[in-house]
Amino acid sequence: MIGFLQEIFNLFKPHVTLDLSKHNGLSAKARGIPAYKGDISICVECKSCEAICPTHCIEVQSEKISFDYGACLQCSLCSDICENNSIFESGFVDVYSASRDDLKVNYNSSGILESSKDLPQAIGTLKEDTIYKLVHKNGFNFREVCAGSNTGVEWEIGASFNNVFDMESIGVRVVASPKHADILLVSGPISENMHHGLNVAWDSMAKPRAIIAMGTEAVSGGLWKHGIFPDTPKFWIAGDPPRPDVMVRAFLTFMGRRDFDFKVKWLEFLKQGT
Ligand code: SF4
Ligand code: SF4
Known part of the structure; x- marks a missing residue:
């Protein structure tokens, strides 16, 4: 009887289960993957983030800077060391794809290199x-x-x-x-x-x-x-x-029950957030 009354009582308690329709992969409380907005000519001379990254997932080249988010620990060492504020914590935590290469992103001074039409349909x-x-x-x-x-x-x-x-x-x-x-x-x-x-x-x-x-x-x-x-x-x-x-x-x-493509969403985020 007590159990039955408890169940009735539970009916009126607020739900604790997450409503996933209200979640978009961004969390103000998480560091998320680092985003880049900087000047490549300065980065070529600096390379501090490349040197400090514990998983070597940043590569600074003459024309671009590459991040392998599949190797990123979301530790913020790179954004902490950047004196030019060219890297910032994004809060973006939804880093997954059917394609391993999809998690690698290249940037130049204008932003992300890939355009929407080049993105893989993973x-x-x-x-x-x-x-x-x-x-x-x-x-x-x-x-x-x-x-x-x-x-x-x-x-x-x-x-x-x-x-x-x-x-x-x-x-x-x-x-x-x-x-x-x-x-x-x-x-x-x-x-x-x-x-x-x-x-x-x-x-x-x-x-x-x-x-x-x-x-x-x-x-x-x-x-x-x-x-x-x-x-x-x-x-x-x-x-x-x-x-x-x-x-x-x-x-x-x-399972194909949610429309999400990492690079498409990341590109949208960068356009809105930078
Ligand atoms: S630490 Fe900052 S300025 Fe230096 S290479 Fe990295 S992003 Fe560029
Ligand atoms: S957050 Fe950490 S692991 Fe990720 S790119 Fe920066 S230094 Fe590397």
């Missing part, structure tokens, strides 16, 4: 894939393998299933055995000791199957040497670690 390519047809309709089961991760990703995966983020409500479920999984979720840089175990998990999975790289270490190695995947991931989710809300939005994108 999610469009994914739509041709067998695994996409499966997960789009049914959601998916995943088995996670911590391949040398510092467990930051694992903590956030755990949080993504609480009642604030409610991952299961979008049809994404954890399974204990790779034999029951559609997706192999890989975290960590794939250390030598985990290489064999990762391959065994992959070989145990029925087809269609796919790998998703979860976290900056899995996407690029991060601070470490990057190991070898059993197969090329179909989706890359950067962040060190990605936040639970980022994971939910990334999975919705992977």
Whole structure:
């Protein structure tokens, strides 16, 4: 009886589950990936950000500066050291794509080099894939393998299933055995000791199957040497670690239930925010 009354009482309590339709990948409370707006001729003489970046994801060349956001830890060392205020924290945290190359961005003194028409239609390519047809309709089961991760990703995966983020409500479920999984979720840089175990998990999975790289270490190695995947991931989710809300939005994108293309959104953000 007390339980029943409690349930009635709960009906009138405000919802705590995130309304994803109101979230756009920007967070005022997060550093996000660094944005660039500067003068390349000054940068060529300086290169301080390139030197300090712990994952070597910035490259200053004669005509452009390149950022590999798939390797970015969102640590802000580059924006802190820039005396010209040419790099700033964006708060942009939705860094994921079906294309690894999509996470690499080039800038010159006028801004981002790619124009909208040059941008890859990364999610469009994914739509041709067998695994996409499966997960789009049914959601998916995943088995996670911590391949040398510092467990930051694992903590956030755990949080993504609480009642604030409610991952299961979008049809994404954890399974204990790779034999029951559609997706192999890989975290960590794939250390030598985990290489064999990762391959065994992959070989145990029925087809269609796919790998998703979860976290900056899995996407690029991060601070470490990057190991070898059993197969090329179909989706890359950067962040060190990605936040639970980022994971939910990334999975919705992977399943084709959300219209999002990293470079298109980043370009729009830069046009509005700089
Ligand atoms: S630290 Fe600033 S000025 Fe120096 S290369 Fe980087 S962006 Fe350019
Ligand atoms: S890893 Fe840190 S220093 Fe390197 S680009 Fe990202 S925020 Fe900047």
